[in-house]
Amino acid sequence: MSERVLVKGNEALAEAAIRAGCRHFFGYPITPQTEVAAYMARKMPKIGGTYLQAESEVAAINMVYGAAAAGVRVMTSSSSPGISLKSEGISYLAGSDLPCLIINVQRGGPGLGGIQPSQADYWQATRAPGHGDLHVLVYAPNNVQEMVNLVFQAYDKAEEYRVPAMILADGLLGQMMEPVSFPEEGEIKQHDKSWAVTGHKNQRKHNIVNSLYLKADELEQTVIERFQRYAKIEAEETMVEEYLMEDAEYAIVAFGATSRIAKAAIQQLREQGLKVGLIRPITLWPFPKQAIIDACDKVKGFLTVEMSMGQMVDDVRLAVNGRKPVEFFGHTGGIVPTPAEIVEAVKEMGGAK
Amino acid sequence: MAIVYQKPKALSDDVLHYCPGCTHGVIHKLVAEVIDELGIEGKTVGIAPVGCSVFAYNYFNCDMVEAAHGRAPAVATGLKRSMPDNVIFTYQGDGDLAAIGTAETVHSATRGENITIIFVNNAIYGMTGGQMAPTTLPNQVTQTTPYGRDVATAGYPVHVCEMLSTLDGVAYAERVSVDSVPNIRKAKAAIKKAFQNQIDKKGFSIVEILSSCPTNWGLSPVDALQWLRDNMMPYYPLGVYKDKEAEK
Numbered sequence: 001m002s003e004r005v006l007v008k009g010n011e012a013l014a015e016a017a018i019r020a021g022c023r024h025f026f027g028y029p030i031t032p033q034t035e036v037a038a039y040m041a042r043k044m045p046k047i048g049g050t051y052l053q054a055e056s057e058v059a060a061i062n063m064v065y066g067a068a069a070a071g072v073r074v075m076t077s078s079s080s081p082g083i084s085l086k087s088e089g090i091s092y093l094a095g096s097d098l099p100c101l102i103i104n105v106q107r108g109g110p111g112l113g114g115i116q117p118s119q120a121d122y123w124q125a126t127r128a129p130g131h132g133d134l135h136v137l138v139y140a141p142n143n144v145q146e147m148v149n150l151v152f153q154a155y156d157k158a159e160e161y162r163v164p165a166m167i168l169a170d171g172l173l174g175q176m177m178e179p180v181s182f183p184e185e186g187e188i189k190q191h192d193k194s195w196a197v198t199g200h201k202n203q204r205k206h207n208i209v210n211s212l213y214l215k216a217d218e219l220e221q222t223v224i225e226r227f228q229r230y231a232k233i234e235a236e237e238t239m240v241e242e243y244l245m246e247d248a249e250y251a252i253v254a255f256g257a258t259s260r261i262a263k264a265a266i267q268q269l270r271e272q273g274l275k276v277g278l279i280r281p282i283t284l285w286p287f288p289k290q291a292i293i294d295a296c297d298k299v300k301g302f303l304t305v306e307m308s309m310g311q312m313v314d315d316v317r318l319a320v321n322g323r324k325p326v327e328f329f330g331h332t333g334g335i336v337p338t339p340a341e342i343v344e345a346v347k348e349m350g351g352a353k
Numbered sequence: 354m355a356i357v358y359q360k361p362k363a364l365s366d367d368v369l370h371y372c373p374g375c376t377h378g379v380i381h382k383l384v385a386e387v388i389d390e391l392g393i394e395g396k397t398v399g400i401a402p403v404g405c406s407v408f409a410y411n412y413f414n415c416d417m418v419e420a421a422h423g424r425a426p427a428v429a430t431g432l433k434r435s436m437p438d439n440v441i442f443t444y445q446g447d448g449d450l451a452a453i454g455t456a457e458t459v460h461s462a463t464r465g466e467n468i469t470i471i472f473v474n475n476a477i478y479g480m481t482g483g484q485m486a487p488t489t490l491p492n493q494v495t496q497t498t499p500y501g502r503d504v505a506t507a508g509y510p511v512h513v514c515e516m517l518s519t520l521d522g523v524a525y526a527e528r529v530s531v532d533s534v535p536n537i538r539k540a541k542a543a544i545k546k547a548f549q550n551q552i553d554k555k556g557f558s559i560v561e562i563l564s565s566c567p568t569n570w571g572l573s574p575v576d577a578l579q580w581l582r583d584n585m586m587p588y589y590p591l592g593v594y595k596d597k598e599a600e601k
Contacts, residue, residue, distance in 0.1 A: 026430075054427070054460070056456055058424070058457075059427040059430075059460065062420065063427050063428070064431060065420070065428055066400075066418065066431020066433075067431035067432065068431070069432060070431070070432050072435045089424070092420075197416035197417065198436060199395050199398060199436070199440075200394075200415065201396065202394070208411075209417070209418040210419040
């Protein structure tokens with residue numbers, strides 16, 4: 001690891017990607033992810049890489065598809081409305097088993113929404129990042145160091161399982177400056193890329209990167225095989241942080257920037273004698289449902305806090321499956337929940353007694 | 354005995370799914386012959402479109418990628434930027450290239466991406482059963498222009514080579530036809546030049562090939578070629594629209 005440096009979240013994502021071996025970036029300008037692209041535009045020409053500003057997010061994600069088909073580490077970054085445009089390409093990437101990294105620095109929606117922080121793309125990222133039966137790996141960092149670490153993790157797991165990976169950040173993390181250490185280059189695990197279309201050099205049969213299967217049974221077989229990989233990911237790659245859950249009577253469930261505010265609220269609640277803990281999903285897909293199931297045995301209820309009208313709360317409710325009350329507190333894009341509001345919401349659940 | 358004619362090595366043994374009389378088969382053969390003659394199969398990656406030629410990935414023996422509808426030039430851009438020493442070509446129809454993929458076509462051209470585009474213009478959407486294409490002629494009857502293309506409501510056809518020839522990034526744009534043996538020979542020369550340009554790092558090269566669709570035009574293969582000569586060639590004149598090298 002390098003010495004600690006003060007870096008903005010968006011720039012940390014870009015630098016981490018470069019250090020993870022990414023030499024190809026395709027993007028389209030959108031707030032609030034601008035610094036990712038600007039950093040890539042400055043750095044890539046100096047290190048023999050590609051920074052290409054595409055004509056649209058649709059084109060950018062299809063350039064990612066091409067580069068991923070060639071087997072290189074490639075990245076695109078965007079924000080919510082841009083991710084909607086990329087969803088076509090994300091579906092093709094998933095359907096063709098291509099690894100890549102997609103960054104979503106979320107802003108408020110729907111439509112043009114706003115340009116301030118939001119977590120309202122949880123459903124999109126975890127339920128329907130594109131058409132068809134598919135998942136992408138979704139990582140949700142809550143500080144700048146974790147943004148760096150998860151870029152490495154995302155590339156590694158995307159290549160290991162041949163699935164696209166997404167980092168679901170938000171405008172708050174993207175704009176935040178924190179001290180970080182970057183892993184050194186060369187700490188990258190190599191994965192098999194014999195499927196890549198690099199030209200057969202008259203040494204093998206041609207490779208085909210494709211998602212079209214007109215025979216229904218063939219299509220089903222490929223999807224079933226992919227879902228077997230998804231099952232392995234769910235079993236082995238789920239990431240979650242538990243904070244003060246040992247003696248917790250209530251659990252707050254929050255991800256990303258919101259989880260840090262929840263921690264502040266938990267401190268205040270504990271000072272008032274209320275035993276509250278935090279379950280923080282780091283992977284949103286796969287969702288750490290076992291941590292929720294395990295907590296059902298000891299807590300009286302769950303409060304999900306999000307910067308949305310309540311999306312992840314669906315996954316919490318699915319895991320809880322009616323065994324305990326699950327409440328929601330949140331604001332939409334741009335209005336960051338305060339610790340005081342979260343304290344109040346926990347008390348309303350019965351903690352005030 | 355000397356072999357005087359054989360299937361090009363760059364074409365696979367798969368049975369083509371094209372309709373009888375369709376000229377896609379001729380164009381596939383020309384592309385494959387050029388790949389053979391340039392000795393580039395081992396470093397070539399082709400990109401198949403969505404449309405009649407969607408299964409081109411099975412027919413060419415080089416590495417192949419299937420792209421989303423219209424996105425082949427963007428996919429080609431990603432491939433070429435990752436592997437500048439490989440030869441990257443797209444094979445696209447008129448709906449793919451000139452309707453849903455117009456942005457990708459125009460911007461890969463204006464960036465001067467060093468790629469080769471084989472553009473098959475048959476003035477109709479073939480795979481979906483004969484709807485109006487961006488290149489459907491005025492008054493041409495299709496499934497979605499049952500009274501003939503009315504330019505007052507459906508607009509005018511797109512002249513792709515003429516449009517792209519205005520862009521500084523384009524190295525080479527030529528329109529050819531495969532309606533006759535002499536024209537097929539010229540088409541092959543144009544395709545070869547478009548590939549050679551890429552090898553020589555000259556930049557974006559496109560060959561527009563006027564092609565027939567007997568099934569959806571409702572004509573016999575022979576009559577379809579005559580219809581192409583009588584109707585498409587006057588509207589889409591053959592010739593070189595841009596050749597940066599010749600301009601020097």
